[in-house]
Amino acid sequence: MPKLFSDFARARRENTRMVPVPSQAIIPDRDIYSSPVLECVHLGIDFGGLRAVDDFNLTIGKTEIAGLIGPNGAGKTTVFNLLTKVYAPTRGTIMVDGTDTAGLDPARVNRLGVARTFQNIRLFNSMTVEENVAVGLHNQMHCGLVTSVLRLPHHWKSEKYYHERALELLSIFDMEGLADHEAGSLPYGAQRRLEIVRALATNPKLLLLDEPAAGMNPSETAELMENIVKIRDQFQIAIMLIEHDMNLVMNICEGICVLNFGKIIAKGTPEDIQRNDAVVEAYLGKQAHPDAEEINVAGTLEEVLGKGVEA
Numbered sequence: 001m002p003k004l005f006s007d008f009a010r011a012r013r014e015n016t017r018m019v020p021v022p023s024q025a026i027i028p029d030r031d032i033y034s035s036p037v038l039e040c041v042h043l044g045i046d047f048g049g050l051r052a053v054d055d056f057n058l059t060i061g062k063t064e065i066a067g068l069i070g071p072n073g074a075g076k077t078t079v080f081n082l083l084t085k086v087y088a089p090t091r092g093t094i095m096v097d098g099t100d101t102a103g104l105d106p107a108r109v110n111r112l113g114v115a116r117t118f119q120n121i122r123l124f125n126s127m128t129v130e131e132n133v134a135v136g137l138h139n140q141m142h143c144g145l146v147t148s149v150l151r152l153p154h155h156w157k158s159e160k161y162y163h164e165r166a167l168e169l170l171s172i173f174d175m176e177g178l179a180d181h182e183a184g185s186l187p188y189g190a191q192r193r194l195e196i197v198r199a200l201a202t203n204p205k206l207l208l209l210d211e212p213a214a215g216m217n218p219s220e221t222a223e224l225m226e227n228i229v230k231i232r233d234q235f236q237i238a239i240m241l242i243e244h245d246m247n248l249v250m251n252i253c254e255g256i257c258v259l260n261f262g263k264i265i266a267k268g269t270p271e272d273i274q275r276n277d278a279v280v281e282a283y284l285g286k287q288a289h290p291d292a293e294e295i296n297v298a299g300t301l302e303e304v305l306g307k308g309v310e311a
């Protein structure tokens with residue numbers, strides 16, 4: 001087990017205490033005097049007869065790293081699609097930093113402070129790394145069309161700002177040297193990192209990462225864990241991630257929400273979640289239980305899913 005994992009776990013234990021807030025949610029104690037970055041109340045969506053997400057209630061603190069986990073098809077990506085308004089909710093409310101997002105489109109929600117990455121990388125492959133980041137920066141652009149077309153002084157100042165800001169953001173992942181490379185030519189792990197940088201370029205308050213460690217090798221994942229915590233510390237934003245890598249989830253997430261068949265079956269700290277029977281059952285499947293003893297499956301999420309997790 002890399003030392004890094006146990007360091008994270010120790011740091012989390014020492015620095016984070018989750019406390020209840022009036023809505024019965026729990027958020028890190030350092031966030032209790034700030035309004036939550038996200039509040040979902042009775043959120044749900046149906047696809048025809050399928051209740052893909054139902055009665056989803058969640059509060060995320062201003063600088064919290066939160067995990068959204070659950071078996072395949074549980075509704076995790078659908079929640080992200082609701083939060084970013086790719087899908088309009090069938091019912092319920094989504095408040096972002098105190099603002100009701102009802103009726104807002106994805107671009108407006110992004111400007112309000114919600115940015116995301118995708119399960120399947122969605123970069124502009126034929127554009128350079130820097131141009132991809134510039135797409136993210138564009139939403140802050142104050143430079144009008146006339147200024148851009150006539151290339152007035154303000155335009156050059158903006159261009160310089162975007163160039164410098166793009167390099168600064170790329171430096172989070174030591175990628176500034178790749179600025180001129182075609183995005184599609186980058187190795188897989190670097191493309192995943194670039195997606196995070198592009199999302200950060202939109203200046204989010206809440207960064208949603210959909211399976212950020214998918215396809216990464218263990219050393220890339222360890223580095224990613226370190227960088228997610230670094231991003232939260234440096235930008236003082238909240239991060240919510242969907243991830244199947246339980247080492248990552250259990251070691252850097254402060255609050256975890258578990259979905260199964262579109263409903264929340266557990267919420268709590270990593271320790272709470274690892275001890276929760278309903279969670280273990282959801283992951284093992286009911287039919288697995290009669291055989292559990294026989295095949296020597298241990299009864300905690302830690303042992304079942306996160307072999308070697310040090311929480």
Ligand SMILES: Nc1ncnc2c1ncn2[C@@H]1O[C@H](COP(=O)(O)OP(=O)(O)OP(=O)(O)O)[C@@H](O)[C@H]1O
Binds near residue numbers: 050
């Ligand atoms: N646009 C859609 N139309 C119809 N059904 C959909 C749509 N999007 C998602 N679903 C269904 O909603 C359910 C939840 O899917 P979702 O992709 O959110 O699960 P998930 O937890 O992200 O799964 P995975 O871990 O495999 O990515 C699934 O049954 C899926 O088929």
